[in-house]
Amino acid sequence: MEALVSLTTTPRFQFHASSQSARKLPVFVRRSLLASSMDPRRPSAVVSVRAQQSESKDRSVTVSPVKGDAETALKVKEWEVGMFQNEVAASQGIRIRRRPPTGPPQHYVGPFEFRIKSEGNTPRNILEEIVWHKDVEVSQLKERKPLFGLKKALDRAPPTRDFVGALRAAHQRTGLPGLIAEVKKASPSRGILREDFDPVEVAQAYVKGGAACLSVLTDEKYFKGSFENLEAIRNAGVKCPLLCKEFIVDAWQIYYARTKGADAVLLIAAVLPDLDIKYMTKICKLLGLTALVEVHDEREMDRVLGIEGVELIGINNRNLETFEVDISNTKKLLEGERGQKIREKDIIVVGESGLFTPDDIAYVQEAGVKAVLVGESIVKQSDPAKGITGLFSKDISS
Template sequence: MLTVSDGGRANFTCISAQQPGLKDEDDTPRNNLKKALDSAPPSRDFRGVLKEIMKENNSIFSLKKALDNAPPSRDFRGALKVSYIRTGSPGLIAEVKKASPSRGVLREDFHAVEIAKAYESGGAACLSVLTDEEYFQGSFENLEDIRNSGVKEPLTLVKMQCPLLCKDFIVDVVQLYYARIKGADAVLLIAAILPDIDIKRMLKICKKIGLAALVEVHDENEMDRMLGIDGIELLGINNRDLETFEVDISITKKLLEGERGEKIQQKGIISIVKPKDPIQGIRKLFGKDISA
């Protein structure tokens, strides 16, 4: 499978967070919000992110209740497999992204819905929508608009069919609920910023509320950690170093060869690789029209 992305990421410390004022022993990871705030870059305010979410939902109960009105969950993993069967090529996850920390603004005339529709028409199996505002100029509004978008026909409204992945720095379970409420079918969990205990807990919650979880790794240590966790069905390999932003395509080879590659196959995990150059990556991989 191929993810269309330059892999740009902000530098984050490997910690986790719990939402302030929300207590739900079954759904909440360890209370490390203060550590997250203290360890994150000065400009990154997790408290502000969570506060925005909680404007609409003042308790974990109200978040769960709001799930009743969430759009139906679509099969993210299944869409990748169906695309492979249909085209004979890896399923394409196309990314709706205005900016990145490494390259700045990618497109001034950014219209999320138009871009999403173009990707879907071009044969994308799934879409990855940036919701992080600070580093990627994304938003949950973009995610919701794409989910609700459609082409009006005489008697029907044909909505987007591609399953949507909410791409953000997930550090708290409230983000999982909020992503689902806003129309996400999957979320990104980054091994570099989440300890194993939180990933395990979040995987359980994702399964409970109908979200697929794409777990991203960058090095051997992260891969080994994730292969030791049950329940992971999608692994993303980021060739870009989170510290330096440098790209090393040999990382994929290192992580997929030998015993690690065998374990991935044995567990039935789908591995997703991020190329350095999205356009070249697509052309080299497909070499043909996959929109049919």
């Protein structure tokens, strides 16, 4: 039997989550379940969640009942919770939706088969497209490598290195911003940056050129990176602390990055609500990782400055929705009371994107940054070490 239903309802439900199924819940639901514990593997609890969908004139779905079980029903509930999470994010000025607003993603199989008739499932910009793809990717990875299965790998992971300390030391030694050099083969806006890309060789050249830390792209579809690149660089004996440059939407990714040798991870305020940033920052501290929290406008900066425990803030001069770059964004976000609060909290600010010349470095340094993250302008050089010298107009390797 088929029936036409509207998604403009506000369902309420209550369910019992077993220890196995609870591990599959999204971050902020697990946090509600485990209010007194940071361990997402804690046994069962009961949670009531309100999921709300917004109205759309042309939104309708054809529903065909199919046989389901507790696990598939839980996945549909997880999707519904994600819709509520989109609303929470929107209330904080986050325009990036975590997942499509109509109907479960295609990788979910719930008690009903949804056939969507809405244009709302089209990403509004490249960042939203990346996040939607990442949500699917991470769900699949968690099925193959559940969190409890990462425990042995976590026990074997090498000790973390002091990411913030390395940046401070480089700044004090050279009088210039500490360099986080990015190991990146491609980007959505520029395409392939380096055809003869060997991540270990590029990393070693950066170290030779004086990089304080390295950023390693792990996204495969849009940046041609991988966690294998991160692991290979760590296993090659590169001594610089490593940032896992990933689009994190789930705490599972933080644990996984730690197993691959990361010393730091990226948290993007344009994607993550405040509670997720707070929770993930605490996860990082438990694992010995540094969290680089990235902002790109005033509202995001104000949100992050209100979160306790943040030590490292990146200002992205690239608008993550339009990909336009304006390095004056760094200066704008560090003026007035925001700059004063950053100094009072002794937060290191990292300038990101659009840095190609010594004048660019001088400009963001004068604005107040003590570190810079640079990829394109040096990875494209035939000798990345010489590219670093050219970027700073001096040898910063010693």
